[in-house]
Amino acid sequence: MPTTARKIASFPLAVKMVMIDLDGTLIDTVPDLAAAANRMLADLDRPAWGIEHYRAWIGNGVPRFVKRALTGEMQAEPDAALNERGLALFRQHYGEAVSNLSRPYPGVVEALEQLTDQGYALACITNKAEVFTLPLLKNLELHKYFKLVLSGDSLPKQKPDPLPLQHACRHFGIDAAHGVLVGDSSNDVHAARAAGMPVICVTYGYNHGHDIRQSLPDAVVDSLMEIPQYLKLYA
Structure with missing residues (x-):
C-alpha cells in the first residue's frame, strides 16, 4: 500500500x-485543451505553445488557463481586450472538440x-x-x-x-x-x-x-x- x-x-x-x-x-484532458488553446493563438496571430506548457498551466479554471496561454506566465494579466477575445475563441474551439483527444x-x-x-x-x-x-x-x-x-x-x-x-x-x-x-x-x-x-x-x-x-x-x-x-x- x-x-x-x-x-x-x-x-x-x-x-x-x-x-x-x-x-x-x-x-x-491536456491534448484537447492544448489544441483548442493553440487554435485560439493562431486566430490571434500568436505563436503556439508545446503541450508541456499546458500541462503546467491547467488548474484554476478556463479564464486563468487562457491568460496563461496568452502571456506564457502563471499569474500575468494580458491586455483586457485581447483576453476577452481570446477567451471567447478558446471556448468556441474547446466546445467544438472537448473529447476528440481526451x-x-x-x-x-x-x-x-x-x-x-x-x-x-x-x-x-x-x-x-x-x-x-x-x-x-x-x-x-x-x-x-x-x-x-x-x-x-x-x-x-x-x-x-x-x-x-x-x-x-x-x-x-x-x-x-x-x-x-x-x-x-x-x-x-x-x-x-x-x-x-x-x-x-x-x-x-x-x-x-x-x-x-x-x-x-x-x-x-x-x-x-x-x-x-x-x-x-x-x-
Whole structure:
C-alpha cells in the first residue's frame, strides 16, 4: 500500500460517498485543451505553445488557463481586450472538440465499476464549466457512474473552497467524515481540509509541476484502481 501522510482518519476509511476530480484524475484532458488553446493563438496571430506548457498551466479554471496561454506566465494579466477575445475563441474551439483527444487514465473505468459495485455513491467534482464537463463525461461514457456532477459554475464557489464538497455531503445526506475526495492537485487537498474530509491524491495529473506529496494528502496512489483498498462502506 502506498505511503500515507497526515492521516485525519484511520484506514480503511468508512465512507458512503467518493468524490472524484475530473481533469488530471479521471481524464487526461491536456491534448484537447492544448489544441483548442493553440487554435485560439493562431486566430490571434500568436505563436503556439508545446503541450508541456499546458500541462503546467491547467488548474484554476478556463479564464486563468487562457491568460496563461496568452502571456506564457502563471499569474500575468494580458491586455483586457485581447483576453476577452481570446477567451471567447478558446471556448468556441474547446466546445467544438472537448473529447476528440481526451481519454480516461488507465484503470479509471475499472475503478469506477468496482466502486459502484461495492455500493459507494460517486460524485464528480470539477472546476471545469458545465458546458464542457457534461459533454466530456458523456462522450467518454463516464457520466453513467456518477449520481452527482458539480461543475465549476454549478455553485457560487469552486475548489479550493469547500462549498462543492459540503454541497455533495448535503445531497447524499452524510457527514463530511463519511466522504472522501480523490484528486490530483493542491486545490483538492485544500478543499478537503477545509471541509473536514479525507483526501487521496494520484501521482499523475496536473499540479503545476509540483509533487502532490508536498501538499500532504492522506494517501497517494498511482492508479484509481488502488482506491478501494483504502475504503470500507459505511453502514
